[in-house]
């Protein structure tokens with residue numbers, strides 16, 4: 001009997017071997033590791049930089065500061081979006097200092113060189129004062145690759161990395177039914193955190209922490225091992241399907257009354273929860289049926305293209321190395337950690353929430369409460385621990401980050417000991433090792 005599949009429910013089709021590389025503390029605390037990641041990892045992956053809704057007009061710019069780097073994405077006259085390093089070719093000054101702006105030309109604040117939106121130098125002071133002649137038309141901003149998928153804009157520093165659509169495999173196909181192209185980013189939250197970026201990556205690559213860190217989810221999401229399916233893809237990305245609209249099988253909710261908040265959800269879909277007393281697990285299918293019957297009439301036009309699983313379940317997509325897309329039937333959460341510019345024991349956490357546009361719907365229930373259904377209705381940056389929420393489940397995940405970072409600094413910590421269900425954590429670190437330990441960098 002294969003104990004691993006019996007316990008951990010890795011999908012046979014999407015299981016991959018791991019080597020058992022040690023996962024020791026140095027990768028979370030050392031500057032050497034951080035420098036290797038800057039050199040060998042971050043240039044080799046696609047980065048989510050913004051959303052299409054931020055680029056309505058030519059000259060609209062979104063700046064993405066990443067560690068010590070800064071990238072600007074610029075909407076062109078022809079509607080395309082191009083990405084440039086945010087560094088002036090004259091003497092290196094950072095060009096765009098706002099996170100979001102709109103300009104007719106990109107101007108440097110130091111000596112006022114001006115660039116067309118396509119990055120071509122268009123105007124300089126004293127153009128005749130250059131040994132090789134006027135540099136205008138000859139000098140360009142350094143450009144990066146830029147591409148889009150769904151509502152997202154991505155950039156990449158390396159020309160040899162696979163094209164974005166290939167890099168994202170299998171998610172464009174697997175998420176197609178949700179129709180996320182026109183979903184609206186309602187929340188754009190971020191926070192400075194006192195732990196390494198990988199601490200939250202590990203957290204998102206396992207559900208072992210749910211009973212302790214998110215106990216209230218037990219009556220709504222079935223995190224029982226026999227029912228949760230883990231997948232690992234050759235692309236390096238992972239996923240986890242959890243049955244939603246169903247209580248956990250770790251606790252006997254299934255022969256009782258329908259627990260809260262599942263009872264309210266049932267009523268919202270015209271189902272009497274009392275009809276499911278003693279067989280609460282059956283409610284999930286009843287909600288699928290009700291959504292099929294009632295959803296389109298309530299404005300959920302994307303239900304017709306969604307699978308039964310997508311109508312009720314939670315699909316957690318962890319993209320290597322640092323991006324998570326958590327799909328629930330009517331909400332897409334982008335959860336990400338990015339490294340601090342200089343300190344391996346700090347990071348920036350970002351949480352964006354998207355919702356499908358539904359005719360007549362004015363507000364949506366978000367992880368920080370009810371919020372108007374419009375682009376970036378709530379935007380804020382905070383310092384974790386100052387009492388400002390980054391979303392109630394995310395707050396719980398972040399709550400463990402600082403104490404884990406502290407514990408990892410102990411001389412007594414000898415390396416992670418992982419149960420089988422944390423195989424995706426193991427695989428993440430082995431893939432990371434392959435990137436980071438380039439030739440001569442061991």
Ligand code: FES
Nearest residue numbers: 088090091108111
């Ligand atoms: S550094 Fe930009 S114009 Fe001088």
Ligand SMILES: [Fe+2]
Nearest residue numbers: 203213214397
């Ligand atoms: Fe969590």
